[in-house]
Amino acid sequence: MKSSKPQFVGKKVTIGELGKTQSGGTPSSKHPEFFNGSIPWIGTTALNGKFLGKNDAVKLITEEAVAKSATKIVPEKSIMVGIRVGVGKVAINAVPMCTSQDIVSIVGIDEASWNKEYISLALQYKAPLLAAQAQGATIAGITSKTLKAIEIPAIPINEQNRVVDILRKLENQVGFVRKQLCGLDALVKSRFVEMFGDLKSDTNGWPIKPFETFAIIDTHMANDLTPYLDMPHIGIDSIESGTGRLSGYRTVAEDGIISGKYPFTPEHLIYSKIRPSLNKVALPDFSGVCSSDAYPILPIAGECNRVYLAEVMRSAYFLEYILPLSGRAQMPKVNKKALSGFSMPLPPIELQQQFAAFVAQVDKSRFGGMLHLLNSLSGIMHASFFSVADTD
Template identity: 70%
Template sequence: MKSSKHQFVGQKVKLSDICSIVSGATPVTTVTDYWGGDIKWITPSELNDDSHVIYDTAKHLTEAGFASARLRMFPKGTVLLTTRAPIGKVAIAGEPMCCNQGFKNFVCSDAVNNEYLYRYLKNRSSELQALGRGATFKELSKKEVAAYEINLPPLKRQLEAVEKLALVDKQVVIAKTQLDKLDSLVKSRFVEMFGDLKSDTNGWPIKPFETFAIIDTHMANDLTPYLDMPHIGIDSIESGTGRLSGYRTVAEDGIISGKYPFTPEHLIYSKIRPSLNKVALPDFSGVCSADAYPILPIAGECNRVYLAEVMRSAYFLEYILPLSGRAQMPKVNKKALSGFSMPLPPIELQQQFAAFAAQVDKSRFGGMLHLLNSLSGIMHASFFSVADTD
């Protein structure tokens, strides 16, 4: 059922003008009678960058649990927006459901198409993240969300934009499938060249971390020299592949101190569980958050591409997971990482693998270039131009 908000079309509109905004809450987790029912209840951790329509949730509430938290159901078609931990993930409810306090969700009026709003907000996730406030963790308030303005063209133009982007989505799916195949090719080549690291059938020396890499945690207390450089957070690193996206400059993020500088010779490793297989290989200089370690492989001993692939492997995770602690935010400390040992093949063999991975990267990015340019053009035409009122 649509929101009862009045029809409104203009160049810029507040979300509160065109949507009803629904928040959520969490029933007491220790009361078993509140959990395991038929009511779908979603949390921000269930959304990712590829989320679109959500039909089911990881947890379900009973009627008693629903009533205890004074929750409100929102209908099928509601646009979901995470506003804390993290900010800016977007999806559409494929079934009626409720949520925890990490969302501000939009029941659309007849003035706005839910697919259009979903895509608009998804495209503005970085902007939404920058609006977050809070000392312990950033959050968007209901007041801030209600006042957020979007371009709202007439419904006909909204539907045209959605149709165009749906065609682009199909091409993106094809491209991602190709990328997945290329990623699998690199992993297969790694196994062919180095075998099962755990069994160590090649007889290569087992060397401790400190002999082939430096955990480079000299912190920059003055970030003035880095203002135009990227600031990498662990959310910018894709699990499994290490691809980087969604990062901003130091100046854009407004940070002034307490970050680790890195160069194109470093790799960046996420030390926060459950992101312990996130390892990035930047080809630029910048700073990373304190939730990651810049690691500098020692020249002539270890190639960073080889090391990154080891640190994404089950072999490494089997070692590091038990050492990541049981705190509210489990993380790997420097001592635990320094204690890691691994087989170290001859540097020439490591470099051969790195050269193979570089050739695969050329295939990956060359094939994506035209698609990304086309996608950028369509998004600019659909979202960034001033909406007309015809």
């Protein structure tokens, strides 16, 4: 019986061997003539794991902007990889476009030997490995040298095509289930407004309390991760915006990290403190460690329920407060002092717990764990196809 797993040829290839790398740049906003052109320009926020077109552009720039800045036109069907802020995020450009300096593009790939979606999927599997190597005092990142050294399995083009077909079909199934879940997510938000009213105007007259009186920002960093090797490592890219669902994470040992992470427990919530992910809040049901780009937050028992707090921190009310405090170019993060300064309506704990119980009932209706099953299967399939480069 023929194995369903591709037959590897026992060879690995580095990203640097696949083509040339090309860096990007950002045209100066001091020159209005650089903008309102026809050339798409993107940053790492646009990298979606698939294809990007003109409609995905963050800005449209002119030919003069290209000529007089560090940005360059990336030929169509190149592979673009985030090396800062969104380290490891990947996309393929369907049209020629320019990128910021936070992206390195792999150009000139031999299409007769390589399916670019295969390379993109392999890099997405390697994203946690890249993120673990990020360094920097203000904005952590990797060098193009680190990216070029990443290895992926070398398999025949027909096998690459089959890998892509299998994984894309699985992604479509995950996407279908996610759409079905949107109705349940909307139900939770509707119930929140029904129970607590408009937070900004505090229509119910709840007492306004400072953050530090009902939650602890738990920044006790673990400098030795040996006790956590078998536990999950959560990065901000593992947290889904809006819902806080967790996916795509691996264990501390698999990611190869050794220090500098925040431990958390099932009593914590995890909050992304870095732009542009300031609405990302996760509610883990396990212990582990999280990226230093996130804060583990421990609600004080009897004062605040973490489900209620998470919903508040995903709201426009919270973003309106926190966004202006994270906009500095050299420090696009929320610091502990800024977060501690947030105040919000705090209903009676009994009412918060009623909301949490409602959310728990909705969670039970989420296709009996179907999304978790599909995400797990997707991770297993990715590992089956790409982990050989780590183990040979």
